[in-house]
Amino acid sequence: MTATDIPVNQSTEPNAEGYHEFSLGEFHFRRDEYFAYIGWPTGNHIMSVDAFLRALQRDVAWDFFYGIVNFDGVFGTVNHYGTVDIFAGRYNDSYRKAELDYSENLETPSIRQTFKSILSDWTNESFDPFASPHETGAPFGIKSGSNDAAVTRRRVAAKRIVSAPGDEEIRTDENGFPINRMFLDVDQSEPVIEAEPGFESEVVAFNLFAYLSRSDVTWNPSVVSACKDSLFCPTTEEYILPIIHGNDRVEWFVQLSDEITWEVEDRDTGAVRSRVLMKAGDVAAMPADIRHQGYSPKRSMLLVWENNSSKVPELIASGQAPTYPVEF
Amino acid sequence: MGNPVRGGGVERSAYTTVFGSLDHFDKGAVELINDDARHYAFSNVFDVASKSKPWEKVAVAKNFEYVLEAIRAEGQSAWRTAAHDEFALCMDGTVTVELVKLETSPLPADAEGSIALEGEPTGARMGVIQLTRGHQALLPAGAAYRFTASSPSVLLQQTITGPDTQQRWAEICQTN
Numbered sequence: 001m002t003a004t005d006i007p008v009n010q011s012t013e014p015n016a017e018g019y020h021e022f023s024l025g026e027f028h029f030r031r032d033e034y035f036a037y038i039g040w041p042t043g044n045h046i047m048s049v050d051a052f053l054r055a056l057q058r059d060v061a062w063d064f065f066y067g068i069v070n071f072d073g074v075f076g077t078v079n080h081y082g083t084v085d086i087f088a089g090r091y092n093d094s095y096r097k098a099e100l101d102y103s104e105n106l107e108t109p110s111i112r113q114t115f116k117s118i119l120s121d122w123t124n125e126s127f128d129p130f131a132s133p134h135e136t137g138a139p140f141g142i143k144s145g146s147n148d149a150a151v152t153r154r155r156v157a158a159k160r161i162v163s164a165p166g167d168e169e170i171r172t173d174e175n176g177f178p179i180n181r182m183f184l185d186v187d188q189s190e191p192v193i194e195a196e197p198g199f200e201s202e203v204v205a206f207n208l209f210a211y212l213s214r215s216d217v218t219w220n221p222s223v224v225s226a227c228k229d230s231l232f233c234p235t236t237e238e239y240i241l242p243i244i245h246g247n248d249r250v251e252w253f254v255q256l257s258d259e260i261t262w263e264v265e266d267r268d269t270g271a272v273r274s275r276v277l278m279k280a281g282d283v284a285a286m287p288a289d290i291r292h293q294g295y296s297p298k299r300s301m302l303l304v305w306e307n308n309s310s311k312v313p314e315l316i317a318s319g320q321a322p323t324y325p326v327e328f
Numbered sequence: 329m330g331n332p333v334r335g336g337g338v339e340r341s342a343y344t345t346v347f348g349s350l351d352h353f354d355k356g357a358v359e360l361i362n363d364d365a366r367h368y369a370f371s372n373v374f375d376v377a378s379k380s381k382p383w384e385k386v387a388v389a390k391n392f393e394y395v396l397e398a399i400r401a402e403g404q405s406a407w408r409t410a411a412h413d414e415f416a417l418c419m420d421g422t423v424t425v426e427l428v429k430l431e432t433s434p435l436p437a438d439a440e441g442s443i444a445l446e447g448e449p450t451g452a453r454m455g456v457i458q459l460t461r462g463h464q465a466l467l468p469a470g471a472a473y474r475f476t477a478s479s480p481s482v483l484l485q486q487t488i489t490g491p492d493t494q495q496r497w498a499e500i501c502q503t504n
Contacts, residue, residue, distance in 0.1 A: 134333040161415065161466045181331075182343040191463040195455040202468040203427055203455035208417060209347075209462025225415045225464065227486050230394035232415070232464075252389040254373070254396070254484070258346050259356065264363070273363040277356035281348030281374040281419065283388045283396070284358070287367045298343060305486075307391040324367040326390050328497035 006113040010121070018143025020121050024114045025104040027086055031122050033141050038075055040088050040102045043095075045074050050139045053122060054242030057129035060115050061155060061220060064108065066306065067313070068246025070291060073270055076243075077111070078103075081310065084111045091246065091291070093269045119151050130217035132238040132299070156222035163206035168224070170206050171214035180236070182299035183213030209256065212236050212301045219294075221304040233304040237296035246291035248313040250325045251306050255282045258300030267291045288316045288323040347461065348374045349420040350400075350480055358502055370502040373398040373419055377482045379500075383475075385485065386494045393440055395493055397485040401477035407449050408474070410442035411435040414467040414487040418459040421481020425465050427454035428472040441490020445472055 011021040021030040028039040036052035038045045055071040062069070064079035073092050078085035087103035089095025123129060125145030126137030130153065158168040170190070171177035179186070188210045195203035208224060212234055219241050221233035237260055246267045253262075255278040262276040267289050276284055276292075286292055294302075315321040330338040348354070353374035358365045371388050380386055382402035389396040401423045409430060416425065431451045435443065449472035457465050467473045475483070487493075 133335040134337060134339055135335065137334055138336075160413065161464070164466065181339075183345055184342070185345050187460070187462065189460070191460075191465065192458040193455065194457075196453055199427075199429070199452075199454040202429075202466065202471065203457060205425075205457045205459060205463055205465035207462050208464040213345075225413075225466070225486060227394065227413055227415060227488065230391070230486060230488070232486055250391055252391065252396070254389070255356075256347070272361050274361055274368070275359040276368060276370070277359065279348070279354050279356040279372075280346050281353045281372045282356050282370065283373060284368045284370045285389065305389060305391070305396060307394055309392070312392065321392075324369075326369050326495070326497050328366060328369075328501070 006109050008114050008117045010117060014143065022114055022118050024086065024111060025106055026102075027088075027104070029118055036122075038088065042100045042102050043088060045088060047072060047075070049122065051242065053119065053127070053129045053139050056115060056119050057151060058219060058243050060112070060119055060151075061130075061153070063112065063155075065245070066251065067248030068267065068291065070244035070246055072244070076246075078246075079248075080105070082108055084108050086111060091268055091270065093271075120146060120148055123147050123151050129242075130220060132218050134238075153217065158223050158225060161204055161206070161225045162208075162211060164204045165201045171211050177214035177216060179213050180215065180299060182238070183236075186210060186213040188213075208234065209301065212256070218299070221306075229308040231306045231308050233306055235302055235304060236299055237294060237302050238299040239296065241294040244291050244293045247286055247288045249307060249316060250288050250323070251286050251304060252325070253278060253284050253286065254303035254305065255280055256301035256303050258296070258298050260300055260302060261295045262286075262292045263295070264290050264292045285325045287325075347420075348372070350374055350378055350482060360504075365502045365504055366497075368502070369497060371500040373482060373484055376500050384494055385490075385492050386496060386500065387489070388484075388500065390489070390495070393488050395487060395489045397487060397493060399483040399485055401475055401481040401483050402479070403477065405475040407445040407447075407472045408442045409433060409435065409445055409449075409472045410467070410469065410487065410490070411437055411439040412469050412488065414442060414485060415464055416459070416467055416475075417464040417484045417486070418461055419482040419484050420461055421477055421479060423459045423481050423483060424476040425457040425459060425467070426474045426476070427456070427468070428452065429454050430470055430472050433470050440488040441493065442487060443491060
């Protein structure tokens with residue numbers, strides 16, 4: 001079945017503001033000029049459409065990522081890598097105690113196609129959900145055009161390393177990636193490479209910092225090198241991570257430039273556990289039982305390091321592996 | 329004067345990107361509210377490299393068998409090889425990478441982590457790469473590689489835990 005064959009349950013006619021309404025399982029979605037409204041059998045929820053679209057964009061772009069993507073303290077998704085839970089209140093202590101939490105498990109293609117349709121229909125021409133607030137117009141108002149070029153950017157995932165023949169290309173002015181305004185001072189020189197004939201595909205290097213300085217998105221990890229299941233997923237960060245990421249495995253951060261503050265909470269209850277200030281060169285693990293949200297006052301470079309093994313979530317969930325990375 | 333921006337605010341006319349180095353790094357920290365600092369294994373690659381001997385491979389991040397090693401690059405390293413791809417990211421200074429295609433690898437195909445080689449490797453010269461800050465190089469599976477740095481520099485290596493990986497977590501990480 002191709003993506004276009006997957007049915008999406010949307011209203012026949014747009015609402016008074018020009019936007020379609022959508023249903024997914026028992027969940028219902030609608031927006032007006034300022035807000036996204038989410039309904040389910042035991043409740044309903046309201047979010048700024050700015051926050052909703054920024055979170056939705058990451059969930060779609062990352063194909064539901066590792067573990068939990070909390071849009072805020074109430075609504076989000078859990079990736080089971082083939083199916084996805086869509087939930088309300090499941091990781092919110094008050095909702096759970098009041099027994100108002102609700103979730104449904106759906107086939108990944110179904111939720112993917114519905115979320116893509118909402119993102120396309122609700123994003124106006126003036127707004128880029130991947131951009132920092134300084135770089136884009138507002139998402140508010142009645143329906144006014146669309147911005148599919150922005151919301152359907154191709155996901156970058158190097159198979160071996162960026163710049164290797166046949167792999168992901170480096171970024172240049174010519175291929176549409178100018179240096180970001182906050183990284184104009186980043187050295188753009190590429191490594192000097194002297195490859196002997198026949199070894200051009202293996203004598204490979206590139207300027208990662210220059211590559212990141214030309215990223216046109218924020219809070220969007222993409223693979224630049226792969227050592228089996230060990231993935232370097234650097235990203236450029238500015239303002240606030242639009243989701244609260246709940247881990248199903250340990251992930252690591254290496255702050256490559258500038259600084260980010262992470263607010264860390266218990267994954268299941270939201271109880272505050274720590275605040276992590278990371279400066280250039282700092283390395284920190286995010287344990288497998290937390291959720292975190294980052295704040296970057298200036299555009300910064302962050303190396304997100306992931307173990308992509310499909311075995312890891314079950315090892316941690318079953319207690320066979322600890323929720324933190326090393327014992328000392 | 330600042331620059332008006334699309335979002336409606338005004339931002340600075342120029343920004344300075346802050347990188348760390350062996351000579352100047354500023355560490356952050358874990359501010360604990362209800363947790364154990366050791367769960368975050370918080371360290372800093374420049375801090376680790378500043379206290380390391382040349383070419384020590386000190387783990388600063390570990391996820392099951394996978395590891396990131398902070399390496400103080402100074403002088404010339406031994407030749408090393410691994411049966412899988414590895415990657416070296418230059419975090420500070422200038423480092424030269426020499427690559428040789430080994431005629432015969434001493435490692436089985438499924439071996440994990442790198443090992444040091446005795447003496448000079450036998451095989452075809454593949455090439456040389458000059459890295460400075462921010463440059464990342466492939467250290468291809470089955471190749472021998474050697475680093476040279478004329479002044480103290482720092483590498484971050486993406487690899488798998490091997491016999492020479494040093495784990496000094498209590499020494500390098502914030503503990504309370």
